[in-house]
Amino acid sequence: MANQHIDQDHEAKTKAIGWSGWKQSGVVRWVLLLLFVLLFYFSLAPHVLPKTYNIQLNKASDRDIQAPMEIKDEKATLQAQEQAAEQVEPIYSIVALRSELLLEQVFTRMEQLNQDDQVTHENKVAIYRSEIPQMYNDFVDQFVRSNKGNGTYNDSLLEEMANVVKDQAYRIPEETFYKMPQLTPVQLGDMQLVAVSIVHKLMGDSLREAETARTKVAELVNASTLSERKSREIVQELARYAIMPNKFLDKQATSDARVAAKENTPPVVIKQGDVIVHKGEVVNQEMYDRLSDFGLLQTKRNDWPQLGLLLFSVLFLIVIYGYLEHASNLSGGKRKGYTNAQLTMLLLIYVLNILAMSIIELTQTQTMPYVGYLAPTAMGAMLIVMLLDVQLAAVSSFLFAIVSSIIFNTHSGRIFDFNYGFTTAVVSFAAIFAIHRASQRSTILKAGIMASLFGSASVLAIILLGELPAKSDLIMTVAFAFASGLLTAILVVGLMPFFEVTFGILSALKLVELSNPNHPLLRKLLTETPGTYHHSVMVGNLSEAAAEAIGANGLLCRVGSFYHDIGKTKRPSYFIENQTNYENPHDSIEPKLSKSIIIAHARDGVEMLKAHKLPKPIRDIAEQHHGTTFLKFFYHKALKLAEEAGEEPDFTEEDFRYPGPKAQSKEAAIVGIADSVEAAVRSMRSPTMEQVESMIHKIIKGRLDDGQFNECDLTLKELDKIAQTLKETIIGIFHSRIEYPEDVKPKERLA
Known part of the structure; x- marks a missing residue:
């Protein structure tokens, strides 16, 4: 049975490794990057690649052919220039x-x-x-x-x-x-x-x-x-x-002004969308030349636009990949924040954001170009901020601004319309700044309102800088820009649970929800093990302060601390913080059994967290906060009993260690330190500041010497910062219990 259990565990681990292996696979990564190129290419192709037709001279056209761009009418333009020169007053x-x-x-x-x-x-x-x-x-x-x-x-x-x-x-x-x-x-x-x-x-x-x-x-x-x-x-x-x-x-200035008036006279154009050739109409030489001027004839193959768009898409990819590599180098090359799973999620966010733009673009017309301002262009930036990274969201906002300036461009004579690009950049950055520290779902709505206000302001600025449109168009343009922010907030609220569940993302919003005391596991912890619950809350306060001091995820530490000892609810009386009204049951059982019960709480906690579908980072903290630390008390108790019985010990120190794994993240390591420090301070009757400081350094040094930090990237400088922060936080929490030296004045104590 034991061998069968080992085989099952090995098979489960093999499957887990196989499943997680794709997240670091180089082949998968290159496939995802290729998909980014294809996304940019095919989403922008309809807007930048010219259409061509097989038209024969002196033959009837089989379709209506519209002007894909504005083209200048030379004769009418010359007349307009002369008229403009005559209207220039002497200077x-x-x-x-x-x-x-x-x-x-x-x-x-x-x-x-x-x-x-x-x-x-x-x-x-x-x-x-x-x-x-x-x-x-x-x-x-x-x-x-x-x-x-x-x-x-x-x-x-x-x-x-x-x-x-x-x-x-x-x-x-x-x-x-x-x-x-x-x-x-x-x-x-x-x-x-x-x-x-x-x-x-x-x-x-x-x-x-x-x-x-x-x-x-x-x-x-x-x-x-x-x-x-x-x-x-x-x-x-x-x-x-x-x-x-x-x-x-000034005769020369007057002459120059008249020349400038000619040059600045807008050309008389054939507008985009005007029908150049009607269906069934015979194409004469003039029509044929005009079609040629527009580049609508399939007289010879021209692959340069396709090559240009491909290069354009590759440049977009280089921006994304360059940032990912830069972030990877900053984290020691481990790609901790950007596995293939995160890259897949990023690709999906790009797809959704560009798809939303393309859907809105279908309703855009020459007479109503302002419909493009309704597009929820800040949606991608908001999702990236909450699910991935603020800096990556800023980089993506730059790309989304370029994409929107292409998709919503109604002037086919040029590639970009930066009115839309500028507005997209403004609303995206406004949303980023409003939401990058989001802790509640309502923050998304606030960010949407900020995007609405800044979007409306940017559109109004663009309008006032140019030629004022009709009053109704002005109102509609600003209204669409304002509605865009609200639409963005609605879509983000709807999409967040999808990404959190599908990719196992633990966002700040999700963490705040998990910290709610009404969660079934926290209610169980409070009602069945009030001592452990109080201990967990104290550990949460300590670990959050320490994590924020070194730039780690303080909110994750706090919420992870709430659940880190949930496994103790299976056998609450075997843990000292819950033994207020009855004797310690460990006094009457074998040390090996005590060891098994104590060690089991980490494994039991992980199973309970899995059963309630809590995210993996929370489970990792519950599993790793003890690492492979040594249960000295029960080991020495077992040695003493063996010595009293006159028997040779049939166990080693390794038998009295937690099974691990050691802390794989800074957050798990910090919770483990805070867990030990809180328990140690609670056990001290009247601690002094010197004793607290000495105890903290002893615990951290003990874990460091025991190799408990070997698999996470905590530095010695960060450990010193953690020790200092824990001391200050403990003094604040246990202020009434800590004895101060007699020469410390009351005002200094208060400070």
Whole structure:
């Protein structure tokens, strides 16, 4: 019977290995990757590969042939360009003349000449009469020379400026020249400040006619600080003299604008979907040429588009495979998160997401292109976040954005319509950020609402940046984008149980459901073994804190801890935490039997968890949390009994070890440490902080020396972090029981 039982166990293990072997099979992996390429190729082919027809010249067509894209009508386009050029208004440009510099030259000359006693008053008047107008022309000519060829102003604009400015030059009255020689340096200084200020202010506006600004000079001068009448009169005349027009007809810019208007005139096109040739219509040369322009003739085989699409699909695959390899390298090359099972699930998510897009695309028309915004494009990203990985969801969102920009493209003249791609990226990332820490089913609905809001906002932004559609179309577009998020949430809620059951996925949502105290096993644990239940809750608190400290799955540790000792419900009285009201039954039975009972709780727990269909990660924690640890108490008790009976022991230390396996994951190892630490602290009457810390390090070191962490990837640094976190958590949980040193102040204890 024993041999038969061993054979059955071996056969079961062989089947399990065979079943799990495909998950790591290289052949299966390459088949799945090939399926990704085929998915991208065949889902995008109808949208990017051109259709061709066997059409004969001067023969009737056997079908209606529609334009697959917009094509330009050359003759009508030329007429539209000429009309657009005629409608361009002349362009006027501003030239910064800075005529206040001219004023400064005039005042400098006046100051020099007025101080020269060798020159008579009449000669000074004559000099002013000849030099000041000439200074005006020289200033303009110098400005033209200094700016010619430097790229600031074009030559035609400078020529136009010089002509207009000289034509509008102000003629200073004769009597002003007679007053100028009488001015002192102090008067000139005050006048210069006022004149320059007025000119600078009036020239700050754009002036096509200088006279417009010159009429305002008198008012500004009278409001100035100048008190002498003569000074005010001269400043008025000099300010009018210095004011020039600064806005001129720019012939070259006007010509360039007319050329640009021609270039920017949208071509007159034959619209996509317009019937080029009707069924039964004889194809003449003009029709034949038009069909040729559209690339609709099967005159010669063209395999380049198919090759391009295949390359496109391979590039998509490279993005996915590159990320999987990168994630694999980060985890030590073990592919822990991305077995073939996960890759199969990822492929299925891609199929469902692209299928949903394609179904919505069937309802999209040229008159209602906005129907495409209804597609639940964020569904794939949300499923990947909850079932696989946040980073993989971000990478996939990028791919889904490209796919949607192809599938929903209504402009066959180009491959992509990034209006849809941009919206897909926005809603996908919004959903990722809203759901990546989901702990309840309602979080999916919240993520859907976030996708709705961000989707509506992105669509509205796109609309406002372009040509505004009709009000009804605007409302429908935003409404479809909003409905997309809600549809996404509904589909994700419906699909999550399918993936969880089919692939045995333990999502955060599933873990939260399993932590419900109303679960039959947890109710059984509470009612039949309250001591074990309390122990499990404490272990859950400890293990969750330790796991989160090193970046492991804290929620899995907590829920796994709730179920890790469920096997004790079969024989509750044999475990010390449940022996409050009666004697320890181990005192009256053989150590070997005690050992068998204690060890059996792990195996019994796994069987109970299997019977209730709990996910494998939970079962693994129940099976592995003791690893192959040594039951020292019962071993030494057996040695003592053998010694007292005068018999040679017929057992070894290996007979008093748990059968294992050792912890295969960080989570199982952490639960095992927390299990031992909680039991040890509970057994201490009045522990001190030093005793707690010493006990934690002793337990971890003992397991480390015993090789219990050899099959999981915990590092020594992580073990130190776990020890520190467990100490802090225990102090928080058992605060009232832990004795503090006398020199620790109450405030420090509270901290």
